[in-house]
Amino acid sequence: MANNQKEVLLEIKNLDAHYNVDGQPVSALQDVNFAIQKGERVGLVGESGCGKSTLLKAIMGVLAPNAQITRGAIKLREVDLLQASQEQRRQSRWNDIAMITQSALNALNPVHKIGDQIIEAIQSHRDVDKQQARARATELFELVGVPPQRLDDFPHQFSGGMRQRAVIAMALALSPEIVLADEPTTALDVIVQDQIFERLDLLQKEQAFSMILVTHDLALVVESCSRIIVMYAGMIVEKGPTHEVVRRPFHPYTAGLRYAIPDPSAEYEPISIPGAPPDLSQQIKGCRFAPRCPLATSKCELEMPPLVSSLASDAARQTRCHHADQMDQLRDRFHDQSFWQTAKTTS
Ligand SMILES: Nc1ncnc2c1ncn2[C@@H]1O[C@H](COP(=O)(O)OP(=O)(O)OP(=O)(O)O)[C@@H](O)[C@H]1O
Numbered sequence: 001m002a003n004n005q006k007e008v009l010l011e012i013k014n015l016d017a018h019y020n021v022d023g024q025p026v027s028a029l030q031d032v033n034f035a036i037q038k039g040e041r042v043g044l045v046g047e048s049g050c051g052k053s054t055l056l057k058a059i060m061g062v063l064a065p066n067a068q069i070t071r072g073a074i075k076l077r078e079v080d081l082l083q084a085s086q087e088q089r090r091q092s093r094w095n096d097i098a099m100i101t102q103s104a105l106n107a108l109n110p111v112h113k114i115g116d117q118i119i120e121a122i123q124s125h126r127d128v129d130k131q132q133a134r135a136r137a138t139e140l141f142e143l144v145g146v147p148p149q150r151l152d153d154f155p156h157q158f159s160g161g162m163r164q165r166a167v168i169a170m171a172l173a174l175s176p177e178i179v180l181a182d183e184p185t186t187a188l189d190v191i192v193q194d195q196i197f198e199r200l201d202l203l204q205k206e207q208a209f210s211m212i213l214v215t216h217d218l219a220l221v222v223e224s225c226s227r228i229i230v231m232y233a234g235m236i237v238e239k240g241p242t243h244e245v246v247r248r249p250f251h252p253y254t255a256g257l258r259y260a261i262p263d264p265s266a267e268y269e270p271i272s273i274p275g276a277p278p279d280l281s282q283q284i285k286g287c288r289f290a291p292r293c294p295l296a297t298s299k300c301e302l303e304m305p306p307l308v309s310s311l312a313s314d315a316a317r318q319t320r321c322h323h324a325d326q327m328d329q330l331r332d333r334f335h336d337q338s339f340w341q342t343a344k345t346t347s
Pocket residue numbers: 019020021026027028046047048049050051052053054055064066280
């Protein structure tokens with residue numbers, strides 16, 4: 001947009017979700033709130049099991065049958081997708097919001113030619129004949145860097161990298177406004193990862209779709225996403241402009257993630273955060289990070305901190321920590337492994 005007034009495309013409000021496991025609820029998302037603007041790229045990070053995939057699946061409307069959303073809204077422009085009919089959701093899926101998952105093998109049907117799968121996806125949403133759909137599939141293969149004559153191959157005839165390119169082609173087939181990329185390159189070797197990510201990067205810039213990129217790779221988010229959302233145990237613990245959050249984290253967990261990456265220009269060794277995330281089948285009253293946090297006090301154990309502005313000068317910088325105001329004094333200590341050992345869980 002020409003002016004600074006950005007258009008909010010997707011808004012997640014007060015979202016809670018759980019999985020039913022052996023008759024018991026396992027909390028997977030709690031009080032998740034954020035908005036994505038048109039054309040924006042947001043990185044979603046956090047350790048395994050913190051709810052990243054659940055969040056993307058909730059947005060896409062493809063949660064597992066044992067999952068339940070118990071509160072909140074997922075608004076695409078002004079429409080709450082959680083209130084939409086099954087047919088409206090089906091129409092919106094792939095058309096407005098598309099998803100690229102980490103395993104291309106799961107996304108492609110092994111017994112159908114890849115081109116036919118893309119053609120079918122196009123024809124199930126658009127009133128076009130097979131020839132027009134094939135022309136679009138050809139164009140998409142060119143966009144993702146696969147020779148179009150390979151449209152008639154089966155998935156097993158493709159290398160892992162080519163399969164992932166085909167999945168990206170499929171995701172972009174209907175020109176969605178939002179692409180949810182769930183570790184889109186994790187299953188590939190490093191060189192192919194870079195190539196695929198470069199292609200995705202280029203396509204995102206050219207086609208200006210909004211993207212939520214889920215990754216364990218904080219460096220990739222720093223390189224490629226203007227904003228970052230940090231999740232821990234189903235909750236957003238920090239969010240804001242990527243460079244600012246990474247340079248000046250206000251949540252101890254974000255500081256831990258930051259200092260866990262090897263940094264050749266830094267004088268410290270990468271740390272590891274001792275302990276493990278909590279058991280989400282248990283009710284947790286206080287901060288979910290408290291047992292691993294060197295700053296935790298009894299207040300943290302008893303009261304869940306709200307996600308609030310951590311910088312008076314910037315409402316977009318938000319943190320869920322009772323002790324965010326101490327971080328400017330204490331931040332440097334978080335790259336000292338022995339400081340982490342002072343947390344309750346490890347003492
Ligand atoms: N189908 C399911 N049934 C029960 N529990 C589930 C199911 N899928 C996920 N979970 C649980 O929900 C929580 C969030 O999982 P989720 O896959 O969303 O995390 P994640 O951050 O995407 O992890 P990863 O980085 O490993 O993909 C975890 O505790 C996980 O064990």
